[in-house]
Amino acid sequence: MSKKIITVFGATGNQGGSTVSAILNNPSLSSKYKIRAITRDPSKPGARALASKGAELAKADLNDIGSVKSAIAGSYGVFAVTNYWETTSKSGEFQQGKNIVDACKDQGIKHLVWSSLPNVTKMTSGHLTKVEHFDSKAGVAEYAEQVKGDLIVSYFMPAYFMSNLPGQIRVDPETGFPTLSMPWNPTTTWLPMIDIRSDTGLYTAGLFEAGSEANGVHVQGVSEWVHPQQITDILCQITGDEVCFVEEPASIEDAARMGNRIAEELTQNMILIRDYSYFGKGTDKKQAESDRFLVPAAKKSTWKDFAEKVQWQW
Template sequence: MSKKIATIIGATGKQGRAAINVFLQKPEYLVRGITRNADSSAARALKARGVEVVQADLNDEATLRVAFEGSHVIFGTTDFVPGFVQYGSERGRDIEAEQGRNVARAAQATPTLEHLIWSTLPSTSKISNGKYACPNFEGKEAANDFIRTLPDLLAKTTFVLVGWYDLNFNYPCYKPVWVEAANRYVVIGDYDPDATLVYIGDVEKNLGPFVKAIAEQPEKTKNGAIVFAYTDTIGFEELLKRWAKAKGKEAAYVSTSYEIMGVLYPEWTKLADMTRWMGDYKDTYWSYKEGEFLSYKDLGIAISDFVSMDESLKYLEIA
């Protein structure tokens, strides 16, 4: 009996590696990894593990159609940061939205496709009635909206909302800075220090159990179901202090104004919108209610399957 093909977008990134690790453990699948550079050291490492590495560009739908040929499962994700760094937040948002639509059109054109596992985020603008419009959320939501216009593809799709990465501490607007005179790390922000982070932590390790459960329970997870990939909820300042404690240090959150944030982090402060928004909805799951999404509990995932928050923070490296 011939094997099925699981195709993973962003194969050398953290989410992609999480999905690859899952499907490499499933003998019924051949694993295909899509990357922009099939000759990179990370791509060569995947080849050594038995992954078929294919070069394709999310900005070029034609290359995706070729890369998806014969696929039964596609794990899809887009990355806002490259476009943001090169072109700014608005253009970066639009680039990511079009990349998502390219993936959707190419997936729709793949006759063998059974399941699209789509890593995404919701619209902060819709949820907040226009108060916030966090660009790294809005581009993804534009792709979600497009998938929902394609009934055949929607029937095969799982939307996976991926929670707060530990690596977000590397963004300038969240980055702890060591202040020698204070003998502690400091984060300066204008957002609610108690803003609830729906937290996944080490995404490379903690997304895998979700991907595995989604793939194994298609009757529950397809048809546009929303899976919320998180392991904990925690306030921003509490997480900061917990990270510092894991490093044997102390940390403090220093509150400032929106205007000063704009001076300190001119473009990056737009990414801080996500924490301002989370502060407004700190008693909810990003405004979602229980029963509106599938959690790890709903999917039967044991909490012991995840890397704990303390372990994740202990090994987190902030550049």
């Protein structure tokens, strides 16, 4: 029996790469699915490495729906992720996602797994309106639900990247200690985190396996829920250094006064975590609903697992 083709956008990146690895490195999954890896440049080492593992390489321009249709033709499933930060355009990212949805409909794809996020403006009843890189992806999900018809669409929503933290912990010039400064309460804020390269594929491959059971499902992609103080306490244990967490004040008004659109967006993003636990109030208690879609016998990374692999330099 021929294998079903799973076309993966961003195949050499974090989420796409993790999806590819989860399938190719799992004998049960690799016996069912063949990977078509969409990359910008198939000649680059990362792309050639995928080809050496049996992936088919292809190129596509997300701004050109004809290109997307050609790239996914003949596929059973598609994993799609877009990058808001390339253009910082909410409308541009929405159009790319819409192109993917429309192309999947046109080509008769059976299952689309879309990398999405919550609609922050709606979730916060208009309290936070500037977190565009969430709202643009959520807009694509809303569009997909309106038009999908027989297309199965599942939504993977990645949590806060653990890989962000090495660049955010800096030496405080006053104390001399490595310090993480964020507008979060150290012991009551719930922060969902994901080892994006390791754990994305555990969810996305699991969604493909779930098939119609995963239709319309929004999965919280979380490796571990932690309080901010736990982040630095674990680093103290690992490194033997004094690593501190400092709660810094932040408000919507402060963010608006920055006069910088991206800085305002990122500040509201941190307030989202503080006041709404990223996915919404109380969502830390609902993680098991998402984890039932993990591939069988999956072992997610903890913050300690991730931190032990980092060469910490203060």
